[in-house]
Amino acid sequence: MSDAAELVRRTQEFLAAHPPASTAAEAFLEARFDAGLAWVHYPEGLGGLGAPRALQAVVDAELEAAGAPPAVGPSLNGIGLGMAAPTILAFGTEEQKRRFLRPLWLGQEIWCQLFSEPGAGSDLAALGTRAVRDGEDWIVTGQKVWTSGAHNARFAILIARTDPDLPKHRGITYFVCDMTDPGVEVRPLRQITGEAEFNEVFLTEVRIPDAHRLGEVGEGWKVAQTTLMNERVAIGGARLPREGGMIGPIAATWRERPELRTRDLHQRLVELWVEAEVARLTGERLRQQLVAGHPGPEGSGMKLTFARLAQQISGLEVELQGEEGLLYDDWTMRRPETVDFLGREAGYRYLRAKGNSIEGGTSEVLLNIVAERVLGLPSEPRTDKDIAWKDLSR
Amino acid sequence: MTTPSDLLYSETEDELRSAVRSLLTDRCDATQVLARAESDAPHDGDLWKTLAADMGLAGLLVPESLGGQGATHREAAVVLEELGRFVAPVPYLTSAVIATETLLGCGTPAADELLGALASGRSIGALALPLSTGPSASYAEIEEKDGRLTGRVTAVADAAAADVLLVVAGGGLYAVETASDGVTVTAQTPLDLTRPLAAVTLDSAPGRLLTADASAAVRRGLRAGAGLLASEQLGLADWCLTETVAYLKTRHQFNRPVGSFQALKHRLAELWLETVHARAAARNAADALATASDEAPLAASLAQAYCSPVAVHAAEEALQLHGGIGMTWEHPVHLYLKRAKADAIALGSAGAHREIVAELVDLRAP
Numbered sequence: 206m207s208d209a210a211e212l213v214r215r216t217q218e219f220l221a222a223h224p225p226a227s228t229a230a231e232a233f234l235e236a237r238f239d240a241g242l243a244w245v246h247y248p249e250g251l252g253g254l255g256a257p258r259a260l261q262a263v264v265d266a267e268l269e270a271a272g273a274p275p276a277v278g279p280s281l282n283g284i285g286l287g288m289a290a291p292t293i294l295a296f297g298t299e300e301q302k303r304r305f306l307r308p309l310w311l312g313q314e315i316w317c318q319l320f321s322e323p324g325a326g327s328d329l330a331a332l333g334t335r336a337v338r339d340g341e342d343w344i345v346t347g348q349k350v351w352t353s354g355a356h357n358a359r360f361a362i363l364i365a366r367t368d369p370d371l372p373k374h375r376g377i378t379y380f381v382c383d384m385t386d387p388g389v390e391v392r393p394l395r396q397i398t399g400e401a402e403f404n405e406v407f408l409t410e411v412r413i414p415d416a417h418r419l420g421e422v423g424e425g426w427k428v429a430q431t432t433l434m435n436e437r438v439a440i441g442g443a444r445l446p447r448e449g450g451m452i453g454p455i456a457a458t459w460r461e462r463p464e465l466r467t468r469d470l471h472q473r474l475v476e477l478w479v480e481a482e483v484a485r486l487t488g489e490r491l492r493q494q495l496v497a498g499h500p501g502p503e504g505s506g507m508k509l510t511f512a513r514l515a516q517q518i519s520g521l522e523v524e525l526q527g528e529e530g531l532l533y534d535d536w537t538m539r540r541p542e543t544v545d546f547l548g549r550e551a552g553y554r555y556l557r558a559k560g561n562s563i564e565g566g567t568s569e570v571l572l573n574i575v576a577e578r579v580l581g582l583p584s585e586p587r588t589d590k591d592i593a594w595k596d597l598s599r
Numbered sequence: 600m601t602t603p604s605d606l607l608y609s610e611t612e613d614e615l616r617s618a619v620r621s622l623l624t625d626r627c628d629a630t631q632v633l634a635r636a637e638s639d640a641p642h643d644g645d646l647w648k649t650l651a652a653d654m655g656l657a658g659l660l661v662p663e664s665l666g667g668q669g670a671t672h673r674e675a676a677v678v679l680e681e682l683g684r685f686v687a688p689v690p691y692l693t694s695a696v697i698a699t700e701t702l703l704g705c706g707t708p709a710a711d712e713l714l715g716a717l718a719s720g721r722s723i724g725a726l727a728l729p730l731s732t733g734p735s736a737s738y739a740e741i742e743e744k745d746g747r748l749t750g751r752v753t754a755v756a757d758a759a760a761a762d763v764l765l766v767v768a769g770g771g772l773y774a775v776e777t778a779s780d781g782v783t784v785t786a787q788t789p790l791d792l793t794r795p796l797a798a799v800t801l802d803s804a805p806g807r808l809l810t811a812d813a814s815a816a817v818r819r820g821l822r823a824g825a826g827l828l829a830s831e832q833l834g835l836a837d838w839c840l841t842e843t844v845a846y847l848k849t850r851h852q853f854n855r856p857v858g859s860f861q862a863l864k865h866r867l868a869e870l871w872l873e874t875v876h877a878r879a880a881a882r883n884a885a886d887a888l889a890t891a892s893d894e895a896p897l898a899a900s901l902a903q904a905y906c907s908p909v910a911v912h913a914a915e916e917a918l919q920l921h922g923g924i925g926m927t928w929e930h931p932v933h934l935y936l937k938r939a940k941a942d943a944i945a946l947g948s949a950g951a952h953r954e955i956v957a958e959l960v961d962l963r964a965p
Contacts (some may be wrong), residue, residue, distance in 0.1 A: 483879060582847065
């Protein structure tokens, strides 16, 4: 199953058996999963066919052309599709894969991520949420933060400390946490934009069955690396038309409102336009490398560029607005389902973009990763490697 | 959405790169380049002969029917990446790209004949305009009277190595043999020692008319030059990055490799990211020129607007991060800094190209 023509044939057969016009959306998607056309690179029986990942585009194109109902996308279940699923696939037991992947892909169960803590941000491995073994269960207590979608989520991927006497990377274990369990409390965390996209999650003696552990006890850091790697792939992957990103609205304003133009703004706008277009081409090049089966290390840098451009462009956009830049569209505390950069005004974009260089790895940490993993530069001398977690300064 | 450019390197292009790189590794190392830059013969004629004639690279852009290789800007861009990586003192950009593309834009028998000579490497050509002239810039013309040309052009790149100059006079384009009476080529002292500049003085020099309407052909030559210069800048920046990373792994201060200091690692990571973007911009320009896309003018100017500052930044970082050794004449980094700075002016500055971009994408100045 590595052949595009074969996949086209299978997709057409599937469409003939389940005509989109006369099949209910949910039933269609369930049948699509069971036919292995959900994510073709997943194994048979788990929504895929064991085909190369790049061939998903072939299936998607056929389905779209036939007017098939769209799958629940990453905008609603981004953590589930982008992070939880690949981790479950890599480390889950057969039973876990069968239990979790189907409702996840169908969007019947939304996932969130319980990783960051108030005391463990960039230094995630220093996390202090404790999991203590109690018979067939683990008792989990601690505080997590920056959890998007926790208020809608059925499950969470969770990392917790199972052995405080070991150095920090070695005493962590990876779990699936049922967000409806007693002891899980979700509180909205209001951001500088006025809304609460994220949550704080308080875990008080939550019982997690050992059957919900992913990977071995003490191997949680290794498992989490798979999750985080997939997070960055997901961020770099989308394909955009020219002016499809943040540069779009400012370019439109520039064209529509000549009275706002100054020479200084013009110079800065065109500089950013050039950088945005080059970044778009870089994303396109990355995509071509993936399709050709030669992924390069370039992806690890794209988030840095995306964050910087989003911040600079939105900052300039507020300035371009002049008097209107003094205003803000709406400070109402809301719980948005998705981040919609383009559906709000410039001031929102400016404030929300500030998070782009913090979430999913700060730009400073990502620069270290590029320097060490891509360029092979030596790491800084470390003082925390051989010390038991409980003896670290905090 | 228009079809995206092919931004990768084909297998053939990779093979071409290996062949050029292995030749330059043998024949064009930093010591040799530095020694030559200070000699009376700043161009490497033997190396040019191997590249242009033996390997057939001077004719990449010329159709086979006119004596060339019938390849495209994509392959020429790969050659330029390697020439930039070695700051090679050969007239490839000037003769095999700018002069060649200008002649291709003439479409006359006289121009075609000259193309054959350039493509085979028998002759070296140079467009007699200051190297700083960009594709949308105005330029001074030489006086023409009864086919005799009189006037002076300065900062003409590789004119001292050229057999034939392409001269804009009276609206037309003329071929002038440098060996003719009335032609004086005087070397100037260049900032970039690896791309020699000269003043060309014509005193009733005999010219052969190539086309009566020079403008479109000259713009075409300058645009292709600007678009492909981005690949040279990419190769140059890549050398600066690679060399500096290697040095910072071995140089120790404070009982540590200096490459383990976060302040330096971040600078190199940023530079790496700039080269990643530069590669996408340069490949996009090469592909747009190769396919004669409507987007070629935008792609070329976009690549120049982006890659010029990247090359300069790479060379400046390389110098600073090498510390004192980078400031010495003996270390090659200054050759790269000088080439990068000159390239930033060559064929239109980044600012000039941003103005072209603004015009093309309808972001009007106030």
